[in-house]
Amino acid sequence: MTSLDLKHRLAALMAAALAMPLQQAAAEGDHLRQTLAANDGWAGGTSGGADAVDRHIYKVTNRSELLSALQAGGEPSISKIIQVSGTINLSVDDQNRELLEKDYADPGYSFEAYRTAYAPSTWNVRLDDKKKPIRDLTGPLEEARKRSAERQKARVVIKLTSNTTLIGLGKDARITKGNLVIGEGTENVIIRNITFEDAFDYFPAWDPGDSWKIEASYPGCQETRVDAAKGSQQCPGGRWNSEYDNISISGGKRVWIDHCTFTDGERPDHLFPPVYPFPNNLPEQKVQHHDGQVDITNGADLVTLTYNHFSGHDKTSLIGGSDSRTSDAGKLNVTYRVNWFDNAGQRSPRVRFGKVHSYNNYFTGTAALPIKGAKDLEEKHALALKAKGEYPVFRSGFGIGKESAIYSEHNVFEIKNGGPETAVAIQGGTRFFDNGSTVNGKPVDFAAVLNQDAKQPISSDLGWKPDRYAHAPLPAAEVPSHVQANAGAGKM
Known part of the structure; x- marks a missing residue:
């Protein structure tokens, strides 16, 4: 080989090496x-x-850079592309030092003192005019909790701006420990190829009236307190509520979320079991540190979610936050196409008011087995906690809420210990349509299933039919392999 040939060969090798990153x-x-x-x-x-x-094309590696890019040099609504490189922790100070509970906590707050002050045995001895425990907590510990929560919120909630593409670079882009918000007046947002992890609320609030009821089967449960063994404090109920979603579309419009992964990371809520004794120790009374993964509320509209992986979370995706918010009627129109709801406990999605089109989604999970062999309710609670294990119990896929209209096509449910009656929950709504979906490998007539025991008939006449198909629905048999191979961050 001549020296000229060697030079040519070296040049070719260098060009090939340079071409790889360029490609x-x-x-x-x-x-x-x-x-x-x-x-x-x-x-x-x-x-x-x-x-x-x-x-206005930015590459960001930390919270400060992300905030700066969203403002685009003083033109926050101008078209911009923000590339996320590596992991961005949103719970940090301006020097990018991670902030923990102790950094946000008010001097007057501790979780131990808070849970003691509002324990059902103490707080629930008096009922309000509606014969419920007083839900608006008062006192210095609740005020200290609120001040602590506001400090955390000021750091971890990031408001996106209009005309933004937020996209992860490579296969390892992450946004952790915070909550992106697409608020009212914000439109035209794309979010792609990012893993969202651990939107952790250090200061969850106890709601003593959530799911509370006078239930005579519970020993000592009655409206009027007689002593420590008899009274309203012996009735079951109450829930811990947290503040942060991975993504909140709260009034925003025209949003596309694609090829993202959502997870609670290393702090799933099963690590925080109930802190009160029987009768307030059911699995759903765990200390809830995470809210939704993608919640769509407050008049948000025109949203499409494609090729996302929702993993290991209880309350996954809420559409419409309240039955009383009637102004949501005509809004909350959402499409879910080719998403994986993987060990998602419920709300996949749970819908109020919206018209939702869901097709070619894959739902996998484990429902709870009936509790057998318990000698009394206290033992039944204990067995329920033990049976829950380390995964969110699959309670339902779709939630049919007030004035919702869900159009389901060619979705696939694989529910261990469950069946068609587990796949869809009636939660105040009256309409649901399905075509071609399967549960545990078998076709299902959801109209028949939903009307077996419904207090109010469920109609398959939604009053609308989807007409926006960029891709024809796959047959249900092809959905599991296609979704598992393609859904989630790093798979574009």
Whole structure:
């Protein structure tokens, strides 16, 4: 080989080496400006920051850089593309030092003192005019909890701005320990290829009236207190409520979330069991440190979620926050296509008011077995806690709420210990349509299932029919393999 040949060969090798990262960058560049097809669900046509000029394309590696990029040099609504590199922890100070519970906590707050002050044995001895425990907690410990919560909220809640594409670089982009919010007046947002992890609330609130009831089967449960063994304090109920979702679409419009993964990370809620004794120690009375993964509320509209992986979480995706918010009627229109609800306990989604199109989604989980052999209710509670294990119990996939209209097609449910009656829950609504879905490998007539014991008939006439199909639905048999291979961050 001549020296000239050697030079040519070395030059070719160098060019090949340089081409590899350039090809990767080009591939990522193709995704940077990608928009949602005009007919791809309710958010069809969402463009995010696709037409951003070069000076408004940012690469961010921490919270401060993310906040700066969202403001785009004083033009927050201008088209922008924000590339997330590595892990961004949102619970940090301005020097990127992680902030923990002790950093946010008010001097007057401790969890131990709080749980003691509002324990059912103490707080529930008096009922309000509606014969419920007083739900608005008062006193110095609740005030201290609120001050602590406000400090955390000021750091971990990040408001996105209009005309933004937020996209992860490579396969390891993460946003952790915080809550992205797409609020009222914010429109045209794309979020892609990011793992969202552990939106952890250090200061959950106890609601003594949530799910509380006078239940005569519980020993000593009665309206009027007689002594420590008899009275309203012996009745079951109360829940811990947390504040933060991974993503909250709270009034925002035209949002596309694609190829993202959602997880509670290393602090799943099963690590925080109930802190009160019987009768307030059911599995659902665990100390809840995470709220939703993607919640869509307060008049939000025109949302499409595609190829996402929702993993190991209880209350996954709420659409519509309250039966009383009638102004949500005509809004909350959402499409779910090719998502994996993997060990998701419930709300996949739970819908009020909205028109929801769900097709080719994959639901996997384990329902609770009936509790057998308990000699009394106290032992039944203990066995329920033991049976729960280390996963969210699958309670339901779809939740049919007030004035909702869910159109389901070719979805697949694989529910250990469960069946069709577990896949869909009636929660105040009257309409649900399904075509071609399966439960545990078998076709299901959901109309028949839902009307077996319904207090109010469930109609399959929704008053609307989807007409926005960028992709024809896959047969149910093809859904599991397709979803597992393609859903989640790092799989674009």
